[in-house]
Amino acid sequence: MDVKTSATVRLTDAQRIDWLRLIRSDNVGPRTFRSLINHFGSARAALDRLPDLARRGGASKPGRICTQDAAEREIAQSARMGVILLAPGEYGYPPRLALIDDAPPLLAVRGVLNVQTQPMIGIVGSRNASGAGLKFAQTIAQDLGRAGFAIASGLARGIDQAAHRVTLQSGTVAVLAGGHDRIYPPEHEDLLLDMIEQGSGAISEMPLGHTPRARDFPRRNRLISGISLGVVIVEAAHRSGSLITARFANEQGREVFAVPGSPLDPRAAGTNDLIKQGATLVTEAADVINAVSPIMGRPVELPMSEPNDPAHDSGEPHADERVRIVNLLGPSPIGIDDLIRMSQVSAASVRTVLFELELAGRLERHGGGMVSLL
Amino acid sequence: MDVKTSATVRLTDAQRIDWLRLIRSDNVGPRTFRSLINHFGSARAALDRLPDLARRGGASKPGRICTQDAAEREIAQSARMGVILLAPGEYGYPPRLALIDDAPPLLAVRGVLNVQTQPMIGIVGSRNASGAGLKFAQTIAQDLGRAGFAIASGLARGIDQAAHRVTLQSGTVAVLAGGHDRIYPPEHEDLLLDMIEQGSGAISEMPLGHTPRARDFPRRNRLISGISLGVVIVEAAHRSGSLITARFANEQGREVFAVPGSPLDPRAAGTNDLIKQGATLVTEAADVINAVSPIMGRPVELPMSEPNDPAHDSGEPHADERVRIVNLLGPSPIGIDDLIRMSQVSAASVRTVLFELELAGRLERHGGGMVSLL
Numbered sequence: 025m026d027v028k029t030s031a032t033v034r035l036t037d038a039q040r041i042d043w044l045r046l047i048r049s050d051n052v053g054p055r056t057f058r059s060l061i062n063h064f065g066s067a068r069a070a071l072d073r074l075p076d077l078a079r080r081g082g083a084s085k086p087g088r089i090c091t092q093d094a095a096e097r098e099i100a101q102s103a104r105m106g107v108i109l110l111a112p113g114e115y116g117y118p119p120r121l122a123l124i125d126d127a128p129p130l131l132a133v134r135g136v137l138n139v140q141t142q143p144m145i146g147i148v149g150s151r152n153a154s155g156a157g158l159k160f161a162q163t164i165a166q167d168l169g170r171a172g173f174a175i176a177s178g179l180a181r182g183i184d185q186a187a188h189r190v191t192l193q194s195g196t197v198a199v200l201a202g203g204h205d206r207i208y209p210p211e212h213e214d215l216l217l218d219m220i221e222q223g224s225g226a227i228s229e230m231p232l233g234h235t236p237r238a239r240d241f242p243r244r245n246r247l248i249s250g251i252s253l254g255v256v257i258v259e260a261a262h263r264s265g266s267l268i269t270a271r272f273a274n275e276q277g278r279e280v281f282a283v284p285g286s287p288l289d290p291r292a293a294g295t296n297d298l299i300k301q302g303a304t305l306v307t308e309a310a311d312v313i314n315a316v317s318p319i320m321g322r323p324v325e326l327p328m329s330e331p332n333d334p335a336h337d338s339g340e341p342h343a344d345e346r347v348r349i350v351n352l353l354g355p356s357p358i359g360i361d362d363l364i365r366m367s368q369v370s371a372a373s374v375r376t377v378l379f380e381l382e383l384a385g386r387l388e389r390h391g392g393g394m395v396s397l398l
Numbered sequence: 399m400d401v402k403t404s405a406t407v408r409l410t411d412a413q414r415i416d417w418l419r420l421i422r423s424d425n426v427g428p429r430t431f432r433s434l435i436n437h438f439g440s441a442r443a444a445l446d447r448l449p450d451l452a453r454r455g456g457a458s459k460p461g462r463i464c465t466q467d468a469a470e471r472e473i474a475q476s477a478r479m480g481v482i483l484l485a486p487g488e489y490g491y492p493p494r495l496a497l498i499d500d501a502p503p504l505l506a507v508r509g510v511l512n513v514q515t516q517p518m519i520g521i522v523g524s525r526n527a528s529g530a531g532l533k534f535a536q537t538i539a540q541d542l543g544r545a546g547f548a549i550a551s552g553l554a555r556g557i558d559q560a561a562h563r564v565t566l567q568s569g570t571v572a573v574l575a576g577g578h579d580r581i582y583p584p585e586h587e588d589l590l591l592d593m594i595e596q597g598s599g600a601i602s603e604m605p606l607g608h609t610p611r612a613r614d615f616p617r618r619n620r621l622i623s624g625i626s627l628g629v630v631i632v633e634a635a636h637r638s639g640s641l642i643t644a645r646f647a648n649e650q651g652r653e654v655f656a657v658p659g660s661p662l663d664p665r666a667a668g669t670n671d672l673i674k675q676g677a678t679l680v681t682e683a684a685d686v687i688n689a690v691s692p693i694m695g696r697p698v699e700l701p702m703s704e705p706n707d708p709a710h711d712s713g714e715p716h717a718d719e720r721v722r723i724v725n726l727l728g729p730s731p732i733g734i735d736d737l738i739r740m741s742q743v744s745a746a747s748v749r750t751v752l753f754e755l756e757l758a759g760r761l762e763r764h765g766g767g768m769v770s771l772l
Contacts, residue, residue, distance in 0.1 A: 156660050156662045156663075159662065160660070160661055160662060283660075283661060284658030284659060284660070284661070284666070284670055284673065284679070285658060285659065285660050286530050286534070286657075286658070286659050286660065286663075286666075287534055287657060287658070287680075287681035287682065288530045288533065288534060289530075289660075292658070292660075293681075296658055296679060296681050299658065299673065299679045300678075300679050300681075300685070305658070305670060305673045305674050305679070306661075307661035307667075307670050307674075308661065311674070
């Protein structure tokens with residue numbers, strides 16, 4: 025397996041099962057997954073250590089570890105509805121998504137894989153959109169489609185729906201907050217079927233059977249921006265979900281485009297604010313195309329894989345080292361580098377203690393190598 | 399007369415008459431006026447040389463020179479309607495206006511002088527404004543008025559009128575395109591009277607009796623931006639007069655504020671474009687106040703006065719030097735510095751030839767020391 029060349033990344037069947045087991049286990053999110061793989065060298069090795077780590081981290085009851093059976097069943101059930109589980113770097117995994125800090129280790133992809141490799145622009149906005157907002161979303165989505173971009177959105181009512189609907193054929197990707205068999209809102213199942221039939225697609229990081237909860241939508245929004253070169257916010261009130269997508273886009277280094285509106289229109293309050301904060305004002309597709317053209321050619325590098333040569337220091341912390349590290353942690357995020365320096369414990373041992381705490385459900389990982397106690 | 403200290407600048411009666419005669423003479427604009435004063439040391443000396451310069455510049459018939467009588471009459475008639483003629487640096491001449499390249503050497507000021515010394519913000523926009531545009535103009539004008547700013551505008555229908563009307567008491571300045579006795583549009587004479595009565599004012603660089611022509615409005619717009627710290631463009635279609643004001647503001651180093659609107663609203667096309675080009679998006683008065691606060695404290699320096707010690711090289715060009723300079727000139731603007739270097743004629747003689755051409759109506763002065771043949 026040559027993990028250095030994106031065109032040829034391919035998990036073995038056994039690896040895919042191990043990866044799925046690891047990411048579907050309790051207290052393992054995308055950031056933890058990546059750290060575990062980097063630390064232990066493979067998902068297999070990490071799975072072997074999970075129970076012990078969680079116990080030492082002080083879990084009152086051991087977290088659930090996804091079984092071999094459950095993983096095989098998810099893969100088979102997914103296949104039956106035309107969904108495959110892809111790792112970063114595999115064909116059909118949106119190349120830019122692989123670059124984000126918390127990229128899903130396995131992404132459930134439905135529909136034509138080709139659309140996932142098109143350059144993508146996210147278009148999001150109010151569910152309760154104005155007629156002008158809907159019309160604008162349709163126009164810019166169509167124009168971007170004609171220019172060769174696929175349109176990513178969230179399948180919601182309003183702006184999302186308008187953007188998907190007019191780009192069924194040029195290419196559009198629905199980014200789901202729940203499993204592929206739990207479409208939200210339910211009345212958009214028909215729209216999704218149209219998308220799949222006409223050559224577009226849908227992605228989710230959630231398991232089949234997962235009904236989206238309120239907190240899954242902000243989490244999902246990072247995927248809309250993550251797969252895209254930039255995100256167009258069409259209408260957004262203050263404190264709306266679209267602004268979360270804009271914030272993720274910013275953090276991920278994606279372009280943020282905002283459609284202006286009258287200061288007297290509350291649906292433009294969020295987008296006008298974004299422009300004040302530096303977002304690019306957009307009134308037509310050319311504004312988007314001109315801004316992203318310079319970055320389209322840049323090669324996309326693969327950030328994650330199973331290292332051929334993992335660190336050999338397995339990091340077995342002493343009890344007093346563990347105490348020292350825990351005492352340095354608190355509810356405010358701290359950098360792992362600072363933690364290593366301040367604790368004077370080896371990097372490998374600090375990482376091990378963090379895994380223990382995490383798998384016991386006591387630690388949260390943030391972007392930029394920051395952690396905090398829960 | 400201490401011309402270095404702005405608080406004490408004061409023309410003598412004789413100087414004021416000379417200045418008025420010079421600026422009211424044919425082919426003398428604000429830039430020529432300044433060059434003449436700097437070159438000959440006083441308006442008086444320049445007036446003495448005008449006929450000779452114009453003749454040598456090749457004027458087919460000599461340009462009209464404003465007589466002593468006419469100047470005295472204008473001053474007296476102005477006084478009768480409460481208008482005084484002020485030079486840059488005199489109390490009541492808007493301090494920031496004195497800084498622009500083509501500041502009027504004498505400004506006809508009506509109403510309370512105090513308002514001219516307040517920090518000012520220009521508010522301009524469509525004559526054919528939307529209800530939302532008018533409402534926004536009123537709100538931001540009032541809020542800026544409460545914050546201590548006077549509002550400058552053009553007394554036009556629509557946005558201008560709305561901005562003046564709500565700031566009668568906090569302070570507002572009408573910048574006229576014609577003489578003070580030729581109000582345009584005529585139906586706004588009442589508004590102007592209200593302004594004067596309630597402590598606001600009006601300015602014009604044009605003589606009494608001058609009915610504004612189409613080309614006087616763009617010229618006037620440079621005064622709206624020139625007296626202001628920044629200009630708010632509320633609604634503006636593509637190629638509208640408000641965009642000319644924005645361009646002047648940019649050239650003069652004033653802040654440009656633009657109010658966003660829907661891409662589907664043609665009245666927002668110009669303002670959205672301005673934001674794309676770098677104007678500050680404004681949705682409330684605080685956006686303006688925050689942007690101009692840092693520059694409000696800066697002292698304003700006086701750019702023009704009669705030098706105590708004018709250049710002594712009077713610059714008498716030889717005939718062949720005159721030919722060489724004219725041959726270097728053409729319809730494309732060229733820098734005076736370049737002209738001096740390329741002609742190898744003394745700076746004083748080049749300036750003299752330029753005066754000759756100008757007073758003969760054959761030369762135009764642009765910003766940044768550029769000149770071109772007409």
